Amino acid sequence: MHEDGVFDGMVAASYDDDDAISAPEVVDPIVDLLVDLAEGGRALEFAIGTGRLALPLAQRGVEVEGVELSRAMVSRLRAKEGGDTLPVAIGDMATIHVDGRFSLVYLAFNTINNLITQDAQIACFQNAAAHLGPGGFFLVEVGVPPLQRLSVGETILAFACSDTRWGIDAYDVVSQNFSSHHIWLQDGSYRQLTVPFRYVWPAELDLMARLADMELRHRWGGWKKEPFTSVSDKHVSVWQKT
CATH class of the missing domain: 3.40.50.150 (Vaccinia Virus protein VP39)
Structure with a gap:
């Protein structure tokens, strides 16, 4: 948890x-x-x-x-x-x-x-x-789980893309674990957050x-x-x- x-x-x-x-x-x-x-x-x-x-x-x-x-x-x-x-x-x-x-x-x-x-x-x-x-x-x-969107051998899916926010999910199709990576541009500085999950x-x-x-x-x-x-x-x- x-x-x-x-x-x-x-x-x-x-x-x-x-x-x-x-x-x-x-x-x-x-x-x-x-x-x-x-x-x-x-x-x-x-x-x-x-x-x-x-x-x-x-x-x-x-x-x-x-x-x-x-x-x-x-x-x-x-x-x-x-x-x-x-x-x-x-x-x-x-x-x-x-x-x-x-x-x-x-x-x-x-x-x-x-x-x-x-x-x-x-x-x-x-x-x-x-x-x-x-x-x-x-x-x-x-x-x-959005695995139908992954080509064979691919592990990365983007879920956000703008001038101030970017996000990608990185999947491990063996363990069913994935990580969501978030990056924000706020007040001239970048902030980053990575959250682990299991689909x-x-x-x-x-x-x-x-x-x-x-x-x-x-x-x-x-x-x-x-x-x-x-x-x-x-x-x-x-x-x-x-």
Whole structure:
């Protein structure tokens, strides 16, 4: 699991500035789906971050708790309206225990990839199941590994290129590990950040769920329940505790 320093003050301070993940038209469909899956019960967000999803979910009447490794991200959450009322446990989402049982545990925006070994990802599924009541749901949003875009022998894909920001992902197709390299030009100086990840296939996640006594109930291509197809670049999957 990433150390707190990866998502330090610099990253936390600008995390909500990205409209691609924080704009109302992005967040609202996510919250709508989470409200439906919670079915009036309690929700637990693994990697709650700055409260991008948890705060509007709580405003919709769902009792929300969170788990987060980065204290800098939690500090940003606490500074927001209502952020000081949400219970947040500091620790690793693969191992930490929160009291009580939940109707929904969810993990959004590729965060399952932050666990950089298969064993840690399996442990995350098992930990989610341990927090669910009978019939509860575990939801994961994650990208589909983009290996179809790699030519044979290639390992590099660019994901950002502008006058002030550059980004590339470097893939190891043997270990399923990859690193995202970010470079920013800010106030005349360059800043660089490298974050390690492990990509994971949908079928692999389904097996992890089975190991945790959960079964696949839904797999969509997005938060609006778009069909998941061979060209989907991400999926929103929901497993139910059996």
